[in-house]
Amino acid sequence: MRIAILLLVLLSSVWATDRLDPNNCPSGVECSDVMKDYNNGAISEKEAKDVVASLLYENPGYPDYAFVRDWNTAVQYGYNTYEEVPEGIDFYVDADSAESHVVIREPWLAIMSVTPSMYDNDEDKVLVPPGGEVQSEYDYKIKIPNSTTNSEECARWWEQSGDPEETLTVKVFSPSGGNTIIAEGKASEPEQRMAEYTRSHLDSLGMFGMGSSNEVYFDATLDIHVPVNRYDIYREPYCSPTPDGGLHCEYRCTGGPRVEEENHRAQLHTTYPEIGVARLHEFAYYVSYVFDTDSRIVLNLFSLAPMNFFNVQFKDAYYNKGNYNYGLKHSSAPYDALQFTGYPRETESGHKMSVRTEGKVVDITTAAKFIYEHGAGDEGQNMIATAQKYGYPIYHTTADIVIEKSEISGEKKCSIVTGSHFAKIVLDDVCDREPLPQSEITITTGDKDEYKKGETIPIKITMASDSEPFSGTAHLTFQGETQEISIENGAWSGEFPAEEGGVVTVEFETDLKHSSATGLKKISVTKEEAWGFMLQLVLLVGFWYMMYIVLKKVVRKYR
Secondary structure, three states: OHHHHHHHHHHOOOOOOOOOOOOOOOOOOOOHHHHHHHHOOOOOHHHHHHHHHHHHOOOOOOOOHHHHHHHHHHOOOOOOOOOOOOOOOOOOOOOOOOHHHOOEEEEEEEEEEEEOOEEEOOOOEEEEOOOEEEEEEEEEEEOOOOOEOOOOEEEEEEEEOOOOEEEEEEEEEOOOOOEEEEEEEEOOOHHHHEEEEOHHHHHOOOOOOOOOOOEEEEEEEEEEEEEEEEEEEEEEEEEEEOOOOOEEEEEEEOOOOEEEEEEEEEEEEEEEOOOOOEEEOOOOEEEEEEEEEOOEEEEEEEEOOOOOEEEEEEOOEEEEEEEEEEEEEEEOOOOOEEEEEEEEEEEEEEEOEEEEEEEEEEOHHHHHHHHHHOOOOHHHHHHHHHHHHHOOOEEEEEEEEEEOHHHOOOOOOEEEEEEEOOEEEEEOOHHHOOOOOOEEEEEEOOOOOEEEOOOEEEEEEEEEEOOEEOOEEEEEEEOOEEEEEEEEOOEEEEEEEOOOOEEEEEEEOOOOOOOOEEEEEEEEEEOOOHHHHHHHHHHHHHHHHHHHHHHHHHHHHOO
């Protein structure tokens, strides 16, 4: 991107305020190395501009589409300040008029950007969400033909008889059928260059169902009409009598001009994106979070798209995790438009904080039960409705955040930022909440802690919070086996065969009403003593020895 901007500067003295120019870098960007490589021929123009564009963006953890929108709308596109045509766009020529009489010269139309959108390097596709803006740009020249004369004319000239009429129509459509107009009006009005599209525009295209292609194109058509009057003064005969009774005639240029209306029109058409197709990425979410203890946060995120970044900040403690790397590249050469780009890349870093995240796809029933049991807001209800209507999967991501005790004292100030390609959730009031009531798990094993192998071990679990019993689901682990148990009214009981000793562990993850809790109990299982076995062996040997003596005497007696 940076290289492209540099070339634009070299080609024209009139530029946008913000440009990708290694010779004149945007504020805060160091381009000396890029300029050196470009001048030495080590990198191309496009490569240089791409480098400058990548240096502009300092937060690869998540995409800031507002940055791209502000940049792209500030770029000067044509308007007779820079007369190059965007890549892939051809000049329109009015085939019905002689070249010398063409009034609309070198017109072009291009969809410069869709915001938000992201070019996914891994999929080689431009991804877009269910709502955004389409930025269309165009330019053309008006050239009034020169005056002419011939044997029949005294003079012919042209004049523009009114303002040009420009109508820009933007549509979104699916290759599988159907299209819908999202903006139409006088294109000369600046707001018409930014066409807003919403989910309602796309519903009729069947864009959202999981069984659909989820492909969408943006289409722009521009109609330019320049009204022109042609003025003709013809030679007319003027005759007078001669002395001999005849007539003397000569042609004179007299009388007013005859006026003819000429309609000069150009129609241009283009589509976006130029590479591949755009695919819709839905992202709605419901999030709940609590302070499990004074140093532990438990977060549940339900969404219709995978979570791509997760950042936690608590005073000096922080944790950052990402599944994508976001950046910028140059687009729409020779202009300096920017396109967000991303590619899969797992990153993780932290300081004074440990975070365990786990993501999985859950069915709608499971998600709806959790969401409605824990006070779903509008976003949660809308997400469930969307999933039910269009058959979208629901992603459930849990985060177990533990902060070092040294960071907890004093005023609590922390934030969590998470989201996907097209949604960023900022939770900046997390630490204002009080920790949940403390929970406790007690494990008992009958009237003793030691059992002999082969006996049955009775295990009873009690669970309470602030001495009040409550119900919940926990995980019990003993002798290498883990099972899920349902504790009702603070109690659960079961039996295990005493095969070997070990530790009984019961873990309860928070239900967002009570804090998490863990219970431990050591059980000893004894084996039979060795002396008992030896005694049995001695008695057995003695018995067979006595039998041997008796048999020996009997044999001697009867010989």
